[in-house]
Amino acid sequence: MTTVEPRLEPGDVLVDPAPRVSDPEAGRRSRKKQRTRDDLIAAGDYLFATQGFDATTTTDIAERADVSQRTLFRHFPTKESLLYxxxxxxxxxxxxxxxxxxxxxxxxxxxxxxxxxxxxxxxxxxxxxxxxxxxxxxxxxxxxxxxxxxxxxxxxxxxxxxxxxxxxxxxxxxxxxxxxxxxxxxxxxxxxxxxxxxxxxxxxxxxxxxxxxxxxxxxxx
Amino acid sequence: MTTVEPRLEPGDVLVDPAPRVSDPEAGRRSRKKQRTRDDLIAAGDYLFATQGFDATTTTDIAERADVSQRTLFRHFPTKESLLYxxxxxxxxxxxxxxxxxxxxxxxxxxxxxxxxxxxxxxxxxxxxxxxxxxxxxxxxxxxxxxxxxxxxxxxxxxxxxxxxxxxxxxxxxxxxxxxxxxxxxxxxxxxxxxxxxxxxxxxxxxxxxxxxxxxxxxxxx
DNA sequence: GTACATTATGTCAGTCGCTGACATTCGTCA
DNA sequence: TGACGAATGTCAGCGACTGACATAATGTAC
Structure with missing residues (x-):
């Protein structure tokens, strides 16, 4: 399954500057959870955009979000679901x-x-x-x-x-x-x-x- | 990705009694190749039908067809493609x-x-x-x-x-x-x-x- | 505020799909 | 027969994903 990976131009926007609202109602715990989830998505978006999907490892993404790979898979069932x-x-x-x-x-x-x-x-x-x-x-x-x-x-x-x-x-x-x-x-x-x-x-x-x-x-x- | 696997009734037909025609034009080599391909498909159909898709290992299929797992992947790019x-x-x-x-x-x-x-x-x-x-x-x-x-x-x-x-x-x-x-x-x-x-x-x-x-x-x- | 229960996370080992590299066997054809 | 090439076997390894267990942070009851 060889794949042509995209090369984005330097000018391209890589990540959604997501609002990161984090419902203030909820406690610190759920806010932190939402935070790591957001971090993982941001890390994934960045790496996917710069290296392509197949060339990016779930370990890469986890490291960039500064969590363990196991945590990534606790938040997202598959690598694809991270992108969506x-x-x-x-x-x-x-x-x-x-x-x-x-x-x-x-x-x-x-x-x-x-x-x-x-x-x-x-x-x-x-x-x-x-x-x-x-x-x-x-x-x-x-x-x-x-x-x-x-x-x-x-x-x-x-x-x-x-x-x-x-x-x-x-x-x-x-x-x-x-x-x-x-x-x-x-x-x-x-x-x-x-x-x-x-x-x-x-x-x-x-x-x-x-x-x-x-x-x-x-x-x- | 938990999956409910099917349990077929004993009466169900498991495998296509495929014609196994093997174009007599071709030489022994291509006939043998076609033969192992057919064997792999038959092994896959049988194991998929009896154990379900996810519960069946590509190694299982290869063993049942009496070839190495590597050979399976030389004939079929993915486990799914074996079924189709x-x-x-x-x-x-x-x-x-x-x-x-x-x-x-x-x-x-x-x-x-x-x-x-x-x-x-x-x-x-x-x-x-x-x-x-x-x-x-x-x-x-x-x-x-x-x-x-x-x-x-x-x-x-x-x-x-x-x-x-x-x-x-x-x-x-x-x-x-x-x-x-x-x-x-x-x-x-x-x-x-x-x-x-x-x-x-x-x-x-x-x-x-x-x-x-x-x-x-x-x-x- | 201390004690206990919950929950998110880290660590580690393991499975499974799949691949590259290299050696070997076997059909083909001169 | 002997040389060439295609099909296969073996082995080591990568990467996605999971179960099990330990740990630390948070929430809660008293």
């Missing part, structure tokens, strides 16, 4: 966006609008999403994880929402999954176009254009 | 099927008919496809491989064919990928329904029904 540490946030945001659409709205419109809320997420975490996309383009392991874990988790949210709206069982009626599959393909195209543009193009616009094509599918007869 | 050893056959068959559709046929019909040719493959290798599907349902590693490698390779064939038919660049026009995504979702549903039925339902029928829903997507507005 905010997966759950994005997924839940998508879920809420889907749930908040009016019930009388056409389903394709609901899906489209919700996917656009995902675009907002991309612009809010621009650097990180670009890094993830670039690493996915250069490392098969990351690419596979993105498809099989990240995107799949989004797809499930769409399937559940569409099935609920239609009032059908998604294991029997194929439409929820087919809609979700089409929508995910649209998002992938938008992501790819956005990535090759280096994040300069407007993700929202790209995503909207791709999603438009779903409704016109039947023209292909 | 015939991936290329299926992919190329899909490609040919897509290429053989008349140029004046509506695109959705071409895609649908080609996916049905994929259904023939499923019935031809019924036991193996069932085993793969069951293992994918029980092991995240297999499931991820199926999505990110196997199904993705099919998806690329559809994208290329549809883009060629439309005469567009699939990196710019989203329609080829969206069609492919919808078609792959349909196939996934059919596979799942077929699997839970234990392979008793007619895959062709399931697949056709799921593919039908693509054209009616715009009804969801």
């Amino acid at each position: 540490g905010d997966l759950d946030d994005t997924r839940l945001q998508l879920r809420e966006s889907l749930a908040s659409r009016p019930a009388d709205e056409p389903i394709l419109v609901s899906v489209r609008e919700s996917m656009l809320s995902l675009a907002e997420d991309f612009e809010r975490h621009r650097d990180r999403r670009l890094l993830q996309a670039r690493l996915a383009a250069s490392s098969p392991a990351v690419s596979a994880y993105s498809r099989a874990v990240v995107q799949f988790s989004w797809e499930r949210e769409i399937i559940a929402a569409v099935a609920a709206r239609l009032g059908v069982d998604p294991l029997k009626d194929p439409r929820p999954e087919v809609v979700a599959g089409a929508a995910m393909s649209a998002v992938r195209i938008a992501m790819r176009q956005w990535t090759v543009s280096g994040g300069t193009l407007d993700f929202m616009t790209l995503n909207a254009a791709a999603l438009e094509s779903i409704a016109s599918l039947s023209d292909l007869g | 050893g015939d991936l290329d056959d299926t992919r190329l068959q899909l490609r040919e099927s897509l290429a053989s559709r008349p140029a004046d046929e509506p695109i959705l019909v071409s895609v649908r008919e080609s996916m049905l040719s994929l259904a023939e493959d499923f019935e031809r290798h019924r036991d193996r496809r069932l085993l793969q599907a069951r293992l994918a349902a029980s092991s995240p590693a297999v499931s991820a491989y199926s999505r990110a490698v196997v199904q993705f390779s099919w998806e690329r064939e559809i994208i290329a064919a549809v883009a060629a038919r439309l005469g567009v660049d699939p990196l710019k026009d989203p329609r080829p990928e969206v069609v492919a995504g919808a078609a792959m979702s349909a196939v996934r549903i059919a596979m799942r329904q077929w699997t839970v039925s234990g392979g008793t339902l007619d895959f062709m029928t399931l697949n056709a029904a799921a593919l039908e829903s693509i054209a009616s997507l715009s009804d969801l507005g």
Whole structure:
């Protein structure tokens, strides 16, 4: 599994200057835990960006975050999950966006609008999403994880929402999954176009254009 | 990554009684090579079916095929690829099927008919496809491989064919990928329904029904 | 504030997928 | 037959990940 690793230009932003808010409600213990978690993500982002995903060792990352490798794996189940540490946030945001659409709205419109809320997420975490996309383009392991874990988790949210709206069982009626599959393909195209543009193009616009094509599918007869 | 491993009933067929044809044209050397390859696949199928994917070691498989572990990895790049050893056959068959559709046929019909040719493959290798599907349902590693490698390779064939038919660049026009995504979702549903039925339902029928829903997507507005 | 329970972390040894390097065997072909 | 090359075996090693146990920091009850 040989891999071409990315070489970032010196000007590129490497890490999200994350807010590091650390809910002041919680005690010192959970704050410290959150702190090491943040440190690990930052260390991973930096090393992945500078050396590439495959060339970076989990031991490297742990050392840079000044913790043991064992601690890294207590916070993240896999090396890939370290790169997509905010997966759950994005997924839940998508879920809420889907749930908040009016019930009388056409389903394709609901899906489209919700996917656009995902675009907002991309612009809010621009650097990180670009890094993830670039690493996915250069490392098969990351690419596979993105498809099989990240995107799949989004797809499930769409399937559940569409099935609920239609009032059908998604294991029997194929439409929820087919809609979700089409929508995910649209998002992938938008992501790819956005990535090759280096994040300069407007993700929202790209995503909207791709999603438009779903409704016109039947023209292909 | 804890995994529930499948327990097959004694009556279940474990291995494809593969033809083991070994092109008589070739010499003894390539015949022996093909033979060890077949042995490895058979050993893998048997152990995966009886012990589950994760619980089976590549060393186990190699020993059962009476070769060294190193030889296993000379024939197959990963443990997963051993389970999907015939991936290329299926992919190329899909490609040919897509290429053989008349140029004046509506695109959705071409895609649908080609996916049905994929259904023939499923019935031809019924036991193996069932085993793969069951293992994918029980092991995240297999499931991820199926999505990110196997199904993705099919998806690329559809994208290329549809883009060629439309005469567009699939990196710019989203329609080829969206069609492919919808078609792959349909196939996934059919596979799942077929699997839970234990392979008793007619895959062709399931697949056709799921593919039908693509054209009616715009009804969801 | 002292004592006890919890929890995050470190350390260490080990498994398993996978690879490079080198030696050996065996089919092929002149 | 003898030389060449392809397939395999052997061995050592890397890297992701895990279980077990010890330790230290934190939270809590009194």
